[in-house]
Amino acid sequence: MRQQFAGTCPKDTSGNDINEDRFAVDAANGRLALCDGASESFDSARWADILATKYVADPAVSTRWLAAAEAQYAAAHDFASMTWSRQAAYERGSFATLLGVEYKVQHNTVEILAVGDSLAVLVDTDKINKCWPFDDPERFREHPTLLSTLPMHNAFLSETDFWTKRGTTFHLTGLRKPNLLCMTDALGDWFLRQAAEIAVPRLLALSTQEDLDHLVVEEREAGRMRIDDTTLLVFSFSTTEAARGVSVS
């Protein structure tokens, strides 16, 4: 698995607002995580960073895993010294998506965990093979379930079908030229509304941060892309990797 592209374009291109998307990659171990911090959150950039970094170090997401992340977040803030408004905002919590990816070399598969509406897309040459957690752009209009710094919002993690509902496996065996695209919601929404034969080559052709900025600004100005932090990660798999292995269902 090789990183072909990683770029992120903030909601405010003048740089006045912090970009609350965060990602972490450990290509050697075949892991990556993309997290989109919610705008109406106290410190969602830090929360997204904690989740992405933690996933790459340990992808076994569980209630204990999340409790450790919550503790790390709490330790980074001094509640007692905050003003009343910061205390009130802190108590509302911070929220973020988690799109976790783990490449299983021995099975030639990519395991995906998606909490929230960051999107993973497996493409083969210029065709969409599979999307997760959904392939209907209307789903971006829903309120996504997000991971919170407040335990009371994370009860869904204890559900017995948590992994069944939020996890999937992309199979690479037999694909000619597989690429995995991971993107946050504004780009995901745009991508799923475009014709695949146009959108896939356009994203695969990006090679620099400037290329992504140009695409995002152009599509925003045309009213085709929502103004939000926008991140794209692209990973390729060699044809020998793709041809190898046994499909696992």
Add this chain to the structure above:
Amino acid sequence: MTYEAQISRSSPTAFLFVVDQSGSMSDKMASGRSKAEFVADALNRTLMNLITRCTKSGGVRDYFDVGVLGYGGAGVANGFGGKLGVTVLNPVSVIEQMPLRVEDRQKKLDDGVGGILETTVKFPVWFEPKAYGGTPMRGALTRAAEELVLWCDAHPDCYPPTVLHVTDGESTDGDPEEIATHLRQIRTNDGEVLILNIHVSTLGAEPIRFPAEDNGLPDAYAKMLFRMSSPLPDHLVRFAQEKGHKVEGTARGFMFNAEAAELVDFFDIGTRAAQLR
């Protein structure tokens, strides 16, 4: 498409609360508190929530300009005091810095093991209850229109301002409907000013929430307030539905005979402008 402008520091929106402070607002509710006291608490809580929504670890972001106009026996006046009282609409970061005082209030919490835990929370106060004299509603809406014309001229591409009007009685200075019609014609490129009206009552009559037509309204006064209220944009309809209200797509931003306790909910729905960036 209207009411879709995204809200950011460079593209804020405005909320203007217009509050009846006439003598009848001193009527007591079942809790023993007056309507004016309850409105003041609900408004202070809403201001706190608006500020909290804009507060990041790095500070308060000016996504909103907020103002309060009170009307009663003393006429129409800025509901904020001190330095905030100089202008009607103030950025939330300025409001955050200038409450009249910050009270310590007791709050009961579930301790997680079947008990109740009492804790102290900070409660900033910007707006004091007042109840005296007549109901110069027409004058208040005229002043609101003057303020919002200026705001819309200065923010032509922003999500349009929302007026949240609280009253418990009929206007004593003339027909307010004509002014409300003018007020609703003030606009940005993203849509007309939204007017949401809530009529609060202590009579215990059945509340009417977000009606889509005036057939079921009890009298001409209620029908007039209905006509003075804006149709709710789609995202506010969805938000009201998510809060458990039965709201049709053609509903208006209006509650009649509402219990004062519904104010917080009403304010919460009314201040859910389009997406914050």
